[in-house]
Amino acid sequence: MRATSHDVLVIGAGPAGSAAAISAIRAGLRVALIDKALFPRDKLCGGGVTARAYGYARAVFGDLPDGLFHISRSVRFFSGPVSLARLDHAPPIYMTMRAAFDAELRTRAIAAGAQDFCGQRMAECLPGAGRVTLAGGQVLTAPLMIGADGVHSGVARALFGRGHDPATIGFALEAEVPGAPGPETGLDMTALPFGYGWDFPKAQGRTLGIGGVSVQEKDLRPRFHDWLRARGVDPATVKIKGHHLPSGASRAVPGRGTVLLAGDAAGLVDPITGEGIGWAILSGRLAAEAASEALRAGAPQTALIRYQAHMRPIRAELLRARLLAKLVYHPALQPRLLRALGSSDHFQRRYLALLAGEMDYADLGPRRLAGVVWRVLRGRVGGSRLDARGSGG
Numbered sequence: 001m002r003a004t005s006h007d008v009l010v011i012g013a014g015p016a017g018s019a020a021a022i023s024a025i026r027a028g029l030r031v032a033l034i035d036k037a038l039f040p041r042d043k044l045c046g047g048g049v050t051a052r053a054y055g056y057a058r059a060v061f062g063d064l065p066d067g068l069f070h071i072s073r074s075v076r077f078f079s080g081p082v083s084l085a086r087l088d089h090a091p092p093i094y095m096t097m098r099a100a101f102d103a104e105l106r107t108r109a110i111a112a113g114a115q116d117f118c119g120q121r122m123a124e125c126l127p128g129a130g131r132v133t134l135a136g137g138q139v140l141t142a143p144l145m146i147g148a149d150g151v152h153s154g155v156a157r158a159l160f161g162r163g164h165d166p167a168t169i170g171f172a173l174e175a176e177v178p179g180a181p182g183p184e185t186g187l188d189m190t191a192l193p194f195g196y197g198w199d200f201p202k203a204q205g206r207t208l209g210i211g212g213v214s215v216q217e218k219d220l221r222p223r224f225h226d227w228l229r230a231r232g233v234d235p236a237t238v239k240i241k242g243h244h245l246p247s248g249a250s251r252a253v254p255g256r257g258t259v260l261l262a263g264d265a266a267g268l269v270d271p272i273t274g275e276g277i278g279w280a281i282l283s284g285r286l287a288a289e290a291a292s293e294a295l296r297a298g299a300p301q302t303a304l305i306r307y308q309a310h311m312r313p314i315r316a317e318l319l320r321a322r323l324l325a326k327l328v329y330h331p332a333l334q335p336r337l338l339r340a341l342g343s344s345d346h347f348q349r350r351y352l353a354l355l356a357g358e359m360d361y362a363d364l365g366p367r368r369l370a371g372v373v374w375r376v377l378r379g380r381v382g383g384s385r386l387d388a389r390g391s392g393g
């Protein structure tokens with residue numbers, strides 16, 4: 001079959017791939033957008049779009065329809081069935097359903113001019129040759145490729161021989177409960193070790209899940225069943241699905257040769273919160289920018305080094321999160337964290353600002369971070385103020 005040539009092949013039309021495609025089109029490149037699914041397609045996800053991610057989405061795709069989001073401003077922290085605290089007027093979280101959200105982003109990328117290869121699986125990827133063969137036999141070629149094909153990326157496998165190691169990344173179970181939107185966002189800090197549980201209000205129901213950075217239990221289902229029952233949901237009445245999330249698995253070099261990896265394929269998921277949509281959109285955009293710069297310079301082989309430079313702030317942020325995750329999820333320190341969440345309004349708001357993407361880990365700064373660690377270690381958070389922006393210990 002005749003090969004079709006583009007400037008960039010984007011594999012995967014989730015948030016990372018659609019962001020890469022639309023950004024590359026705006027930079028004047030000829031783009032093929034490939035996905036095995038026809039859209040709208042489901043993607044297992046809490047669909048919690050943080051303020052940061054919402055900002056990235058608007059910057060790349062323009063204003064998004066209000067109907068895509070149910071905005072949650074009330075949050076309750078739990079420890080199992082025990083309510084620790086409820087906060088009203090919390091930073092907004094834009095709750096969405098991924099089928100609709102991703103379909104909107106993909107539609108915009110296609111409308112901008114990306115050539116549509118959705119509904120066609122990438123069957124073979126030859127990164128060195130800049131060549132992808134689709135399941136139907138069609139061959140696409142380009143000097144650059146962006147692998148945005150998710151946590152089990154076939155592009156990453158073609159580059160490195162294997163994707164993320166399932167034994168070392170996170171895993172989550174989720175169920176959709178149709179009906180009226182839940183009254184608040186529920187966060188259960190003790191739903192499982194090294195993870196948490198979420199009860200996200202949606203326009204037409206709730207999304208409930210438990211998941212963790214590194215899940216040691218072989219089968220989370222019995223635990224999830226008990227957790228659902230404790231939240232008033234009969235597990236027999238809902239469909240339970242599981243999916244890996246590459247929390248804390250970001251690749252030191254996000255690609256190889258003339259191939260760049262973005263989003264989950266590059267392991268860009270926050271190891272504390274499990275947030276990945278925002279990093280997927282930003283990394284997709286940065287990959288497209290690096291591709292465009294390299295092609296304009298007539299040197300496609302320089303795209304990866306340019307991309308790495310653009311990605312430095314994201315990598316640094318995920319590294320900080322990784323360090324902080326050791327503290328947040330340390331079994332010996334968790335009782336103190338729970339006390340702080342239950343008793344300190346200031347700490348609750350700071351913690352939420354991080355979760356909701358209104359504050360970056362970088363805002364903590366090394367001295368303040370050390371101060372937080374010191375105070376938690378000394379057990380001075382219970383009843384007292386844990387001021388993330390405070391005096392720095």
Ligand SMILES: Cc1cc2nc3c(=O)[nH]c(=O)nc-3n(C[C@H](O)[C@H](O)[C@H](O)COP(=O)(O)OP(=O)(O)OC[C@H]3O[C@@H](n4cnc5c(N)ncnc54)[C@H](O)[C@@H]3O)c2cc1C
Pocket residue numbers: 011012013014015016017034035036037043044045046047048049050053120121122123148149150151153154172173174209211243244245262263264265268269274275276277278280
């Ligand atoms: C249970 C769970 C809950 C989560 N909750 C949240 C949350 O509330 N907020 C948040 O920000 N993040 C959350 N995440 C993380 C978030 O879902 C991901 O980080 C995000 O989807 C990454 O986007 P992406 O574009 O990189 O990959 P994806 O959205 O996975 O898109 C990859 C695309 O590649 C396509 N593809 C794969 N293989 C091929 C192939 N061979 N050929 C062609 N196409 C292919 C797939 O069809 C898919 O459309 C959650 C994850 C899980 C598992």
